[in-house]
Amino acid sequence: MAPPKVFKHDRRTGVPLFRLQLILISSTTLFLALFGVAIFSNLFHVCAAEKQGPTIQELAVPEKGAYTGAYVDFGEGEDDVTLEAIERFEKMVGKHQAIIGLGNFWGEQQFPIKNVHIITRYGAVPLLYWSPWDKPYTEGDLPTRFNLYNILGGMWDTYIDKWADEARDFGKPLLVAWGIEMNGTWFPWSGYYYGGGQADFLNEPSDYLGPKIFKEAYRYVVDRVRAKGTRNIQWVFHLNNYSHPTADWNRFASYYPGSNYVDWLGLSIYGKLDKFMSWGSFFDVCNKAYQEICRVDPSKPLMAAEWGVGEYPAFGNKAEWLRKAFKDYKERFPRVKAAVYWHERWQNSDESYSNLRVNSSPEALGAFREGMEDTYWIGKPRFQIKGSSKP
DSSP states (O other): OOOOOOOOOOOOSSOOHHHHHHHHHHHHHHHHHHHHHHHHHHHHHHHHHHHHOSOOEEEOOOSSSEEEEEEEOOTTTTOOOOHHHHHHHHHHHTSOOSEEEEEOOGGGOSOOHHHHHHHHHHTOEEEEEEOOOOTTOOTTOOOOTTOHHHHHTTTTHHHHHHHHHHHHHHOSOEEEEESTTTTSSSSTTSGGGGTTTOEETTSSSOEEHHHHHHHHHHHHHHHHHHHTTOOSEEEEEEEESSOSSOOGGGSHHHHOOOGGGOSEEEEEEESOOSTTSOOOOHHHHHHHHHHHHHHHOTTSOEEEEEEEOOOOTTTOOHHHHHHHHHHHHHHTOTTEEEEEEEEOEEEOTTSOEEEOOTTSSHHHHHHHHHHHHSTTEEOSOOEEETTOSOO
């Protein structure tokens, strides 16, 4: 709305009576006009405020300490969420969890409204691994109908829009990691499958084709969700702690979509997961990745969006691994402001088991509970008005 005009008048003396009457009439008219403008302006601002909707909250970054969270073995689709499972985990480890991770794969074609309600009822913030993955959700699959070219071509716009509408209407704070661990080769959205390190000569300076396609798809999805007015999401840029293959084109920075598209940096940080992997301390598997991702964007908070280690007593001591992990988070990796433990046990193709559960042994559970006793780990989420710097 244009601002009200300001009328300037010359001051005169000795004004005749008929001109005085005209001036009084004009002044009265001007007063009423300005009064009407003021009322209209107030109504306009009230309507605008109502149109903007209620104040949006988001998870605040703690100045001291870090949030503790968990994914609690929610089944094959990582989405069989129950309040009982979450509460059992809390009782087992001795601390409430601020963040609960869960799968939200595109093969389901829906926003997980029931699951996010369960998690917020518990008192945590949902972390959705929103992956363009099709059934049967097998690692190592090649790109299928949810390939990045189809996404960029608009094939899945209707699904993205509906998902965004439901996320917006849910209204409470969400963390969303789209296209996780894209710097590996085990997921069909990985840059490896979209040209990898081939040079894209259409742009100057030239870019690597695989990471470029991923970045374009990431921005496309985020832009489309935001266009629906969905402001209650904090976006997590979630990498694996090591790149495979280990080539210059596959470095963390190659995939970064830009600070306007990321609220949290995220890493998967795992120790030994199967019989083929070597044993390494938490510091061994975290330090290099931590240094690299901190250089990608020095201003963003960092979370261990997944972390854990299997029980392999012939190779290493899981309890000691966990103790040192909690110590290292606190003393060596201060930018980590949240850590989501991957509490799961699964059977591998060779019929062996990978057991990351915190209670894989009494000693492992004891070490995890010791870590949770430290007040450094924050068990209840803290919120702030979206866009502010303090809760």
